[in-house]
Amino acid sequence: MRPLAGSVLIALLLATTVLAQDKEETDEEEGRRMEAEQQAVANRIVTHGEVCPDPKNPCLDMGSFHENELSFRLKSKFSFDRGRDQSQPFYAVIVRSGELCKLPEEDRLAIQKIFPTRKVFLHKHFCDGFSHKATYSNVNRKAGFIAVYAGKTEAEAKQFLAEVRAKGAFPDANLRRMRVQLVYQLE
Numbered sequence: 001m002r003p004l005a006g007s008v009l010i011a012l013l014l015a016t017t018v019l020a021q022d023k024e025e026t027d028e029e030e031g032r033r034m035e036a037e038q039q040a041v042a043n044r045i046v047t048h049g050e051v052c053p054d055p056k057n058p059c060l061d062m063g064s065f066h067e068n069e070l071s072f073r074l075k076s077k078f079s080f081d082r083g084r085d086q087s088q089p090f091y092a093v094i095v096r097s098g099e100l101c102k103l104p105e106e107d108r109l110a111i112q113k114i115f116p117t118r119k120v121f122l123h124k125h126f127c128d129g130f131s132h133k134a135t136y137s138n139v140n141r142k143a144g145f146i147a148v149y150a151g152k153t154e155a156e157a158k159q160f161l162a163e164v165r166a167k168g169a170f171p172d173a174n175l176r177r178m179r180v181q182l183v184y185q186l187e
Helices: 002-043 105-114 154-166
Strands: 045-047 084-086 090-099 120-122 134-136 143-151 174-178 180-183
Touching: 090 105, 090 154, 105 120, 105 143, 143 154, 154 174
Parallel strands: 045 084
Antiparallel strands: 084 180, 090 143, 090 174, 120 143, 134 180
16 A cells, blocks of 8 residues: 555655646746737837927927927827837927037027027936837937938928028038837837
8 A cells, every 4th residue: 555655645745746847837837828918018109190380389289298298199098008109200400409408598599589480309218217209200319319300201301401592500400200109118
């Protein structure tokens, strides 16, 4: 009877080990599935409305924008269902660039006085923790810049670029087609 009890004990131990391995594999599969689902949400980009280029009338949609950011109309509130929101495309003239987080807000405000009817915006993506979540497409996201809204169409933007260069203060000004993008932290 003793050899049988020993055999039963060994069988129980082996069964427990197999069940534990199955549970670990199931947990690993579940972890991979959850990571894939989170990555799919992070990769989802929702395109919303047009930007609000008038500095006196920014979009006030859901309090998502800082004073230094170009705002756009949001169709829906963020609810951890996507990684990014983006605006419709527009043109901007980049008038100054530098190291990310190093261009002062005072410079943006001074340039805003030169162009009172067009929003002047300062790229500060994630400079102050995660509060500055706006970035822009078609730019180096690791660089800071100050830009001025130039219009919806390329023709309008080129005309504005000529006006900017004619002022003489911004000889390196250049034109970009871009979108505002709000990047959300999903973790």
